Amino acid sequence: MSPSRDFQTGLILPADIDFLQGVFNSTLEAKKLPCTSPEAEALAKRLFSLYQAGVRSPAELSALVA
Template sequence: MTVIQRHLLHNHIIGPDEISKLQSVFDEICQRRKIDPGGEEAAGLARRIFALFQTGIHDPNKLRAMLDET
């Protein structure tokens, strides 16, 4: 189980379909930025993705765009 999956499932807030979408965003950004998916930077990224999701941003393209601004 990956960092983002542990974080999201731990909070019991979203289902498998949403986790899959967020995981895709997480994986893409980690790959593009050359972030170790198991490292501290990745954990911070997962928290940012989840925080954006909690504010109502559920579209993967919008999430990517918002994260590209940071």
Template sequence: MLVSIPGPPILPGELTKIDDVFKETLRERELSRQSGEATALAARLIELYQNGVQDVVALRALAKLF
């Protein structure tokens, strides 16, 4: 399923930052990458990033709240 996400494109280096936070959060929560929770987390991290939360520390903190 293709989902259109409004906002500026995310460049490869930026995607790496998001992916690092994503993987770290999955490890902390002991979640499978294929779980619905992981999918929702990934979407939320991308949304946060595109809305201006581009600092890794801030992304980590907000991922813990999600």
């Protein structure tokens, strides 16, 4: 899935959320973390921050939060 952030408005669209959710789920599984843990919350915040900073590659996002 290709991220589709609307750069003109700065909105994160549903497709972007789906994209980030996939990276989030994969990372949780790799780290064996429950989605309700404080670490999972920190991971979600970090993913959004990286995405907003322009990181769009799933592999790069995964590597940066590993």
